[in-house]
Amino acid sequence: MINKLIAKIQKTKAPIVVGLDPMMKFVPEQIRRAAFAEYGETLEGAAEAIWQYNKGIVDAICDLVPAVKPQIAMYEQFGIPGLIAFQKTVNYCKEKDLVVIGDIKRGDIGSTSEAYAVGHLGRVQVGSSLCTAFDEDFVTVNPYLGSDGVRPFMNICKEEHKGIFVLVKTSNPSSGELQDRLVRTEDSSASGEAEARPVYEIVGSQVAVWGAECMPESGDYSYVGAVVGATYPEQGKILRKIMPRTLILVPGYGAQGGKGADLVHFFNEDGLGAIINSSRGIIAAYQQEKYARFGEVGYAEAAREAVLEMRRDIASALENRV
Amino acid sequence: MINKLIAKIQKTKAPIVVGLDPMMKFVPEQIRRAAFAEYGETLEGAAEAIWQYNKGIVDAICDLVPAVKPQIAMYEQFGIPGLIAFQKTVNYCKEKDLVVIGDIKRGDIGSTSEAYAVGHLGRVQVGSSLCTAFDEDFVTVNPYLGSDGVRPFMNICKEEHKGIFVLVKTSNPSSGELQDRLVRTEDSSASGEAEARPVYEIVGSQVAVWGAECMPESGDYSYVGAVVGATYPEQGKILRKIMPRTLILVPGYGAQGGKGADLVHFFNEDGLGAIINSSRGIIAAYQQEKYARFGEVGYAEAAREAVLEMRRDIASALENRV
Numbered sequence: 047m048i049n050k051l052i053a054k055i056q057k058t059k060a061p062i063v064v065g066l067d068p069m070m071k072f073v074p075e076q077i078r079r080a081a082f083a084e085y086g087e088t089l090e091g092a093a094e095a096i097w098q099y100n101k102g103i104v105d106a107i108c109d110l111v112p113a114v115k116p117q118i119a120m121y122e123q124f125g126i127p128g129l130i131a132f133q134k135t136v137n138y139c140k141e142k143d144l145v146v147i148g149d150i151k152r153g154d155i156g157s158t159s160e161a162y163a164v165g166h167l168g169r170v171q172v173g174s175s176l177c178t179a180f181d182e183d184f185v186t187v188n189p190y191l192g193s194d195g196v197r198p199f200m201n202i203c204k205e206e207h208k209g210i211f212v213l214v215k216t217s218n219p220s221s222g223e224l225q226d227r228l229v230r231t232e233d234s235s236a237s238g239e240a241e242a243r244p245v246y247e248i249v250g251s252q253v254a255v256w257g258a259e260c261m262p263e264s265g266d267y268s269y270v271g272a273v274v275g276a277t278y279p280e281q282g283k284i285l286r287k288i289m290p291r292t293l294i295l296v297p298g299y300g301a302q303g304g305k306g307a308d309l310v311h312f313f314n315e316d317g318l319g320a321i322i323n324s325s326r327g328i329i330a331a332y333q334q335e336k337y338a339r340f341g342e343v344g345y346a347e348a349a350r351e352a353v354l355e356m357r358r359d360i361a362s363a364l365e366n367r368v
Numbered sequence: 369m370i371n372k373l374i375a376k377i378q379k380t381k382a383p384i385v386v387g388l389d390p391m392m393k394f395v396p397e398q399i400r401r402a403a404f405a406e407y408g409e410t411l412e413g414a415a416e417a418i419w420q421y422n423k424g425i426v427d428a429i430c431d432l433v434p435a436v437k438p439q440i441a442m443y444e445q446f447g448i449p450g451l452i453a454f455q456k457t458v459n460y461c462k463e464k465d466l467v468v469i470g471d472i473k474r475g476d477i478g479s480t481s482e483a484y485a486v487g488h489l490g491r492v493q494v495g496s497s498l499c500t501a502f503d504e505d506f507v508t509v510n511p512y513l514g515s516d517g518v519r520p521f522m523n524i525c526k527e528e529h530k531g532i533f534v535l536v537k538t539s540n541p542s543s544g545e546l547q548d549r550l551v552r553t554e555d556s557s558a559s560g561e562a563e564a565r566p567v568y569e570i571v572g573s574q575v576a577v578w579g580a581e582c583m584p585e586s587g588d589y590s591y592v593g594a595v596v597g598a599t600y601p602e603q604g605k606i607l608r609k610i611m612p613r614t615l616i617l618v619p620g621y622g623a624q625g626g627k628g629a630d631l632v633h634f635f636n637e638d639g640l641g642a643i644i645n646s647s648r649g650i651i652a653a654y655q656q657e658k659y660a661r662f663g664e665v666g667y668a669e670a671a672r673e674a675v676l677e678m679r680r681d682i683a684s685a686l687e688n689r690v
Contacts, residue, residue: 069479070493078495087495119480123487124494125501126452133448151476153510155540157391158441165445171392172446173400173409179447188475190512190535192542213512218477220514224571230550230564242552245567249546 047183047208048269048293049262051145052318054112060357061318063147063295064107064349065325066135067117068096072330074342077102093127096120099345100135103329104142106346110353113145115295115323136182146182147295151213153188153195160198167210168202184209186273186295189249193256200260200270207262209269212253214285215246217275217298225249246274246281247288254289267293267319274312276322277303283311286319294320299356300327306359310367317364328352369505369530370591370615371584373467374640376434382679383640385469385617386429386671387647388457389439390418394652396664399424415449418442421667422457425651426464428668432675435467437617437645458504468504469617473535475510475517482520489532490524506531508595508617511571515578522582522592529584531591534575536607537568539597539620547571568596568603569610576611589615589641596634598644599625605633608641616642621678622649628681632689639686650674 055061070078073095081095104114116139121132139146152162166185169176187199187210199210215225228242250272257268268291274282276298286294294312299305299322312320331337331352332345340348377383392400392414400417407413426436438461443454461468474484488507491498509521509532521532537547550564572594579590590613596604598620608616616634621627621644634642653659653674654667662670 067480069483082495087497087499089492089494089499089501092492092494092499117476117480117483119474119476119483119487123483123492123501124499125487126448126455128487128501129451130448151510152441152473154439154441154473155538158389158439161391161439161441161445165441165447165450170411170414170445172411172414173404175409177409177411177414177446179411179445179450188473188510188512190510190546191538191540192545192547194540194542216477216513218513218516220516223514223574224512224567225514227567227570228552229567230552245546245549245551248549252545 047145048267049265051112051293051321052265052267054145055318055321058110058112059361060111060353061313061321061360062111062353062356063113063115063321063323064103064111064328064353065115065117065149065297065323066100066103066329067120067325068099068329069120070095072326072333073099074332074345076343089124089127092124093131096124096128097131097134101138102346103349104139104144106350107328107353108142108144110350110357111144113147113321114139115147115149117149117325133180136180140183145184147184147186147211148180148182150185151188152185153191155191156194156198159195163199163202167199167208168206184211184271186211186213188213189252196256200256203260203269209271211271211273211295212249212256214250214253214272215274215278215281217277221275221278247284250285250288253292257289257292261291267291271295273297276308276312279308279311286312286314290314292319295323296320297323300324306363309360310363313364322356322360324352324356328356369467370589371587373434373615373643374587374589376467377640377643380432380434381683382433382675383635383643383682384433384675384678385435385437385643385645386425386433386650386675387437387439387471387619387645388422388425388651389442389647390421390651391442392417394648394655395421396654396667398665411446411449414446415453418446418450419453419456423460424668425671426461426466428672429650429675430464430466432672432679433466435469435643436461437469437471439471439647455502458502467506469506469508469533470502470504472507473510474507475513477513478516478520481517485521485524489521489530490528506533506593508533508535510535511574518578522578525582525591531593533593533595533617534571534578536572536575536594537596537600537603539599543597543600569606572607572610575614579611579614583613589613593617595619598630598634601630601633608634608636612636614641617645618642619645622646628685631682632685635686644678644682646678650678
């Protein structure tokens, strides 16, 4: 799946993943009205609205980008009906041959992480049968519990030819509270002086180690990737060096403040190695002044325009990099 | 809700939470057979089996313990049908007046954590209506993303009188890879010498700060609790001091290796301050030699016996503490 993702990035010339994070305030009036008319202002109504909204966007962008990243929280908040909309979205995107990155940020003790891995990437044993549940292509994983929490995902990825992205340095303002803390390195005592590295470097080094165990039979990138926020380009530059064979999933472009020029540090010299996520900057583009001409009815075309502009922004940043 | 939980702990004399983590290998033959006969070896069949299994256990233990902790991964692995079984389990336990701790270990950037908080503890806006989705009483939260990822849960808890448990030091063998790393403290430079504290102490101190903002109108314990594994009693002792007004949720008793005598450090001198989780040690008690006399058919009574023994074990450890 990592090779498919890289090949699709090369083919579309778009190292872009569209975040399908459908907040109700993004859903155009006409879609909400139709859904509520059918199901009322209920969880089912909300789920129908976000599903129809997603479908419009996916149809408009599926030939332009290699991948989508539905954020499961935006569905889970609507309970079971919301999760059915998540499942439908995953299935529909796979039908359209998009690579689906489930942004689930799970991570737990071993046996529990195994259950998440099985449910989202693998097959679950029921009696003598194997059943599939959510069946994304990649998922995001939280590393706070250490290797026990990550290895079950690695094992399932190996069997199923799928992949993960481990959180290293997240895009949010408070990510530094824990991730930037300076940690004593193991060789501190040897050198006599206490050397220190931030937590995100420690986790990044670990991702590189896990990644080396998880290389596809051919290809340059591991199926253990990393999440590093666009909002922290300096850290991205360092992490790029620490994890040379890691595909970096970069959230935080656009709405969260990351700019095209900041992104170059996340790429390798081959022009690969990173895939940039934009969510509301694309799916709610019609709400920006720049795309207001499309109106609520044209929300999907506005999303398409925003993808094209993002592709140009990244391409020009990569061309002009020093 | 924190006051209700503390009151129920006092009333039942059982600082115990039963982990409803129904792996298929725990479900007795007769329940599996009946579920597969009705729904086949499908996700629906698995979901029916774990729901019937849970129901038996809940009926057998609901008068003995204050709370249950369903681990959502064990349901999520069976996709939508599994999550429907989770929802039914939450609702059923609440009908039985048990406090329900959803072990979901979510945590994300602000707007996304808000969606999780709304979906699991609060109410979600749909048009002009407010709908409830999973509606647990407490959930567990992962702190890797910092305050941004935790505050939305705190805000919803304040509105809804609910609570959270933040992961501090988890029970699994590899928890130390990140959580035990020694971090330079802020006053390092002032003293001239580099002082260092482990990550779990840093997170624990932060939980104490968050907790102080989240005290109920009356009562000694904050509705921001912490997770500290029974398998790390020395760390528990330190964290108990750092977070005096924090209720500590302690997993890892029994199957994971934690013993009664290790638990005393997690309690305050008032005999409160901790609630000990046991999952397979109770729900799969019938598979232990000690309870084999109950057989598969008597799995629920075996669970009841195991709760009674666990209550004695904890009480005797607390009586004999130095």
